[in-house]
Amino acid sequence: MPELPEVETVARGLQREVAGQKILGVTLGQTDFIDNPAAIERELPGRRIVRVERYGKFLLLRLGAREDAPEQKEDAALLVHLGMTGLLMPQSDTEPQAKHTHVILLLGDGRELRYIDPRRFGRIAYLAGDGLSRELQRFGADPLETSLEQFAQAIQHRRARIKALLLDQSVIRGVGNIYADESLWKAKIHPIQLGARLGGAQVKELYARLQEILRKAIQLRGSSISDFLDAEGVPGEYQLHHRVYGREGKRCFRCKTTIRRAIVAGRSSYYCPNCQRAPRDGKKPGRGKAGKQRRTKR
DNA sequence: CTCGATCCCTGGACGC
DNA sequence: TGCGTCCAGGGATCGA
Numbered sequence: 270m271p272e273l274p275e276v277e278t279v280a281r282g283l284q285r286e287v288a289g290q291k292i293l294g295v296t297l298g299q300t301d302f303i304d305n306p307a308a309i310e311r312e313l314p315g316r317r318i319v320r321v322e323r324y325g326k327f328l329l330l331r332l333g334a335r336e337d338a339p340e341q342k343e344d345a346a347l348l349v350h351l352g353m354t355g356l357l358m359p360q361s362d363t364e365p366q367a368k369h370t371h372v373i374l375l376l377g378d379g380r381e382l383r384y385i386d387p388r389r390f391g392r393i394a395y396l397a398g399d400g401l402s403r404e405l406q407r408f409g410a411d412p413l414e415t416s417l418e419q420f421a422q423a424i425q426h427r428r429a430r431i432k433a434l435l436l437d438q439s440v441i442r443g444v445g446n447i448y449a450d451e452s453l454w455k456a457k458i459h460p461i462q463l464g465a466r467l468g469g470a471q472v473k474e475l476y477a478r479l480q481e482i483l484r485k486a487i488q489l490r491g492s493s494i495s496d497f498l499d500a501e502g503v504p505g506e507y508q509l510h511h512r513v514y515g516r517e518g519k520r521c522f523r524c525k526t527t528i529r530r531a532i533v534a535g536r537s538s539y540y541c542p543n544c545q546r547a548p549r550d551g552k553k554p555g556r557g558k559a560g561k562q563r564r565t566k567r
Numbered sequence: 568c569t570c571g572a573t574c575c576c577t578g579g580a581c582g583c
Numbered sequence: 584t585g586c587g588t589c590c591a592g593g594g595a596t597c598g599a
Contacts, residue, residue, distance in 0.1 A: 326593080353576090354578090387577055388578085390575075535592090536593090
C-alpha cells in the first residue's frame with residue numbers, strides 16, 4: 270500500500286538518517302524478489318549512500334563511486350519498491366531482527382539499514398548507467414511536478430478508464446489505489462469514466478485535487494492502513510482523512526449517499542454513486558473474484 | 568490499445 | 584483453540 274506520499278515520507282526519513290553513510294557489508298535473506306542478488310552483494314560494499322530520493326513509488330538510493338574505482342563516474346543506484354508490506358529503516362545492530370527481514374546493509378556508523386517485507390511484493394534492484402536511465406524512462410511524469418498541460422496530454426487521448434490510467438505507472442508515476450479513489454471522489458469523477466471522455470474542466474479539477482491530496486498526505490506522513498511505517502518506525506495519519514477509500518456502506522461526506530465498492534482495473538474502487546456520476550455508455554465494472562471459480566491448486 | 572485473468576505472497580478475518 | 588478458506592493488493596505477463 271505504500272504510494273507516493275508514503276514513499277516520499279520514507280525517502281525524507283532515510284535522507285535524514287542514512288545519507289552520507291558508507292555501506293560496509295550486505296547480508297541477504299530470501300532473494301526471490303531481488304533482481305540480481307549477486308550484483309547487490311558485489312556492488313554495494315564500499316560505496317556511500319550519497320542521497321535518497323523518491324521516484325514514483327520507488328526509493329532511489331543514489332550511490333557514490335566504488336572505492337577501488339573512484340574515477341568511475343557512472344550513475345548507480347539501489348532501487349527499492351516497498352510493494353504492499355515493505356519497510357526500509359535503519360536499526361541498531363542490537364535490535365532483534367524482525368521476521369521477514371530480507372536485506373541488511375551494514376552502515377559505517379554501526380547501524381543496519383534493514384528491508385523487511387512479509388509478502389515480498391516489493392522489488393529491489395541495483396542499476397547503473399544506461400540500465401538505470403532506461404528503467405527510469407519507463408515511467409510517466411510525477412504528479413507533483415507535471416504541468417496541467419502534460420497531465421491532460423497523458424489522459425485525454427486515452428480510451429482507458431480514468432481509474433486504470435491513474436494506476437498505470439507509465440502514465441503517471443506514484444499514484445496507487447487509495448489516492449486514485451480519494452482524488453476521483455474529490456473531483457467528482459466516476460472511476461469508469463474514459464480518459465478521452467473527460468472535459469477540460471474535469472481534467473483540471475482532477476489534476477488540482479490529486480496534487481492537493483498528495484501534498485496533504487505527505488504533510489501527515491502518509492496513510493497507515495495495515496502496516497505502513499516510515500523510516501523512523503512511526504505510522505502516518507492521513508488514513509484519518511480518507512473520504513471514500515475503505516468506506517463501503519458508509520455515508521458520503523458530501524451528500525450522505527451510501528458509498529459503493531466495485532472492481533475497476535482489477536482493484537477495489539470506492540466511490541459515491543451520486544457525486545460521481547457513471548457515464549451513460551460506461552462498461553459495467555467487473556465483479557472481480559466474486560462469483561469466479563477458484564481453481565484447485567496442486 | 569485495452570481488457571480480464573492469473574500468479575506472486577503472508578497474515579488477518581471469519582466460520583465452524 | 585485450531586483449522587481451513589477467503590481475501591487484500593502492485594505489478595508482470597499473457598491471451599482475447
